Amino acid sequence: MARAPKQAEDRLLVDAIEGVRLPRENPLLFGHGAMEQALLDAYRSGRMHHAWLLAGDRGIGKATLAFRFARFALAHPDARDPALASLGDLAVSADHPVARRIANGSHPNLLHLQRDWDDRGKRFRTELSVDVVRRIVPFLGTTAGEGGWRFVLVDPADDMNRSAANALLKALEEPPPRTIFFLMAETPGRLLPTILSRCRVLRMPSLADGAVERVLRDVDPASLRSGQEHEVALKLAEGSPRRYIELVREDGLALQHLLSETLASGHPRMMLKLADLVGQTGSGLLPRFMDLYSGYLHRRIRGEAEPGASVDPPMLPIVIWAELWEKAARSAAEVDTYNLDVRQFVLDVLETTAEAIRRPVSHGVA
Incomplete structure (x- = not known):
């Protein structure tokens, strides 16, 4: 679909849809309570795994969940804080300084890797390249501030070419303390077995129709259709709010x-x-x-x-x-x-x- 790419750190963003919040800007998550609870429980246990694979269809909230957890951990850096015991989800107020910095792409402890823009070809590259993945090295080489947690989001990991995958594997093999990787993937089978073996996998289901409608009312109410047009779009979307938006636009x-x-x-x-x-x-x-x-x-x-x-x-x-x-x-x-x-x-x-x-x-x- 036609996109109006957004700018962040002088780079265009491949997942931008005009008028729709980016995952990093979205404070809400619908339909994935079990996945959210699994991450919250792991964090509070003090045994948070260093690499997570969020697997599922495109446009269902994988990146939104990853950003939601990163926002929570950076806002609550002490996993042993007794105050966390009473929390039932990963919600952080949009007004929180951490949330604001993540939303505008400026938090120093978070690195979001995606296919980048090819100025010569005037389009997004077809693969997530090794040059992009190698940004992990200087990122992890700096001292982490603001609580000590660092996050690397690879979105989606199945866009990586072989060289990029090998570069990521090296980072996964020797992660610094208090570093968490989130890999998003539609087809996990395309990833190297050695990468898969280092990740804890959360398989995220496509959303129920009601959850799709809730997401649309929140992020893009203008896209909601009515009558048969809505029913057809909802069926074709197959549980993906993003696909619904793409279908009804243009x-x-x-x-x-x-x-x-x-x-x-x-x-x-x-x-x-x-x-x-x-x-x-x-x-x-x-x-x-x-x-x-x-x-x-x-x-x-x-x-x-x-x-x-x-x-x-x-x-x-x-x-x-x-x-x-x-x-x-x-x-x-x-x-x-x-x-x-x-x-x-x-x-x-x-x-x-x-x-x-x-x-x-x-x-x-x-």
């Missing part, structure tokens, strides 16, 4: 409708229309197309109806849908990395999918 639902109708009909003219739309120079629609296509395939695997579609989707063996996704994801990565023709890629995906629907046997499934 004709995301219209793109989804065109995709589902195109795949249902298999009509070449509709395929060309969709490929032209996504492949238009400067459209920035490829990530959204891939997210919508992924959602379509996942609903086919689960045997669910297609929200808002006028034609029932076909029922095929799961292996066909899985093969289509693997091929599309691999090709999309190549398109992004090597700046290949987006229009042709989309057309290939649509034609391959339509062919699989027409002739499943030709795709290796009887």
Whole structure:
């Protein structure tokens, strides 16, 4: 979706959505009480693990939880303080000095690592690079102030290339005292086994519809729709408030409708229309197309109806849908990395999918 990137420490932020609070600015957390309690209990026990992996779908609150805990620990640096025993969550007032500094990206004890902006390419880089991850070295080499805790947030960790992952592994192997790493990941299986083995894993579920609506009312009430449009967006969001916002802004639902109708009909003219739309120079629609296509395939695997579609989707063996996704994801990565023709890629995906629907046997499934 179109973004208005925010500026922090002279760097653009990949996760910024215009008019929506960043995770570091958000004092509230919905739908993840059990995860919050697990972190609070670990902290109060005095045996806080040094590395945590927050695993789950994008846009469900992983980074929000990581910032929420960092805010709490920096505001309450003594885990043995008897006053903490009566606290039931990790809430810290937005007016607290620690909260204000984290919100504006200026707290010296917190390092947030994400894909950075490529000035030459005028876009965010496709990987979290080793140069970004190496910022950990000088960060941990300084003396920690304001309570002594330091936090490194890698967001998301599955964006790292191999060199970046190896650099992170070295930091995880020899962490300084009172240093906590939070790694966010949609697909933990992409991480090095040696990284996974050093992390305590919290698997964060997608939010229930009611929790999604609560988040939207808090962070972006203008995005909330009504009637059928809301029901379709809520279904397609699959428990992710961020995905809901992306769908309802800038004709995301219209793109989804065109995709589902195109795949249902298999009509070449509709395929060309969709490929032209996504492949238009400067459209920035490829990530959204891939997210919508992924959602379509996942609903086919689960045997669910297609929200808002006028034609029932076909029922095929799961292996066909899985093969289509693997091929599309691999090709999309190549398109992004090597700046290949987006229009042709989309057309290939649509034609391959339509062919699989027409002739499943030709795709290796009887």
